[in-house]
Amino acid sequence: MYSSSANVSERAVAAPTLAISTVIFALRPSESSGRPTLWIPLVRRIREPFKDLWALPGGPLTHNESLQDAASRNLRETTGLAPSYVEQLYAFGGLHRSPTQRVVSIVYWALVQPTEAALADESENVKWFRADKVGELAFDHNAIVDYALWRLRNKLAYGSVAYHFLGEYFTLAEVREVYEAVLDTRLDPANFGRQLKSTPEIEETGEYLQGGKHRPPRLYRFTGRPGLDPDNRSTP
Amino acid sequence: MYSSSANVSERAVAAPTLAISTVIFALRPSESSGRPTLWIPLVRRIREPFKDLWALPGGPLTHNESLQDAASRNLRETTGLAPSYVEQLYAFGGLHRSPTQRVVSIVYWALVQPTEAALADESENVKWFRADKVGELAFDHNAIVDYALWRLRNKLAYGSVAYHFLGEYFTLAEVREVYEAVLDTRLDPANFGRQLKSTPEIEETGEYLQGGKHRPPRLYRFTGRPGLDPDNRSTP
DNA sequence: GCAAAAGTGTTACACGTACACCCATGC
């Protein structure tokens, strides 16, 4: 394939297994406070190695799908969900990730909306965990979850991912709740609202959210495209 | 390997080829202005597909090396250089990257110091190009180079990569030249110097660079660690 | 009317930018 001075004969021997895994984030109300918090779904391993430990959903890459399609597919297959945002996280290829075999995992992270997340499949072998309390996971999946969390927080602070946790219409308070949940801080509603309204990707609709207990907040819409990474770049 | 509801029998069929490629950046004086500019080494393809076109150096992943080691190795093999900085860029896995075969490329980017870059191997089949004037490359390598450039500029602006283009000791003006070359702007020497001196990772030495035409500038040293990505995290 | 959330106004401060100025060296 590539011209290279490497020993070409080695290639056939090596051929590490290639797998795709996904860290799926959704906001769900905390059991205690009721405020939204970050959750991720994990699958129980049904064979060795790491039998009975929890692991990230994942699977092989099939021949006729792109990497991102493979991530979306195994997300749908394990949780029944359609993600609103998918981005590549990292390719993990350390030598001893799996005790039995050399595996290179290309890991994605995804966001799903809470309306969807509510009707997600949950079973004996698929369960949702609070992202900061996952316990001991199979393989190097604890490190992967940590890194995904770090990336999510980063993207939220500097990018425009927050809206993918929400539906098409949302109030400023809902966006603020997303930030507060993910970054684990409290934000000044006044300043936060002004900042959002000054970003060109946020569009003010004429609608108001009715049925609340207090003054009805205005509804907004997000009109931006997510991506700067190669998979999403071409989308105009 | 992974528990998954995917059709396990498909895996054996699929098995796309896995390759490692690297975008190697070095600063070299421009032919015209003499000011430093960004260059990258490319290798000429000696077979189909894309025979005779230039491509990124790359090769297979061998069994007993990590992804990053593979990147460093093929960097050394094509250019004879030891990189001062290596970071994973992205895993490219589109279906039609190569017309003949399904290939997933895990791409790294690297920086080498100009002292090293000066003695880099150059031959009929390995040549250095200005990063912004590479012409038409094989596969999707133009897109990859563009993305690597974007990342480098980003990391330079927000991170602390600049020092890896330089030796252990450097003057503030040298760092400024790196920024000016990569970001293609002019920066105010006064403000730039103050900013650098206020970053805790920059250490002022007692030494001065002698032999210049004018007032000898103070020499500085960088005392930070590069990384926040998984490969470099554990390094204490 | 009162509680609570939506939304506006105002001020202080940190930080980046622009630019005038002084310092030290080679020729």
Added chain:
DNA sequence: GCATGGGTGTACGTGTAACACTTTTGC
């Protein structure tokens, strides 16, 4: 002495943080 790059001082503008204040709804 003078040209040139190294280095300091200082004023201005922009954006964020803090917080007082007004508005609008449900009960």
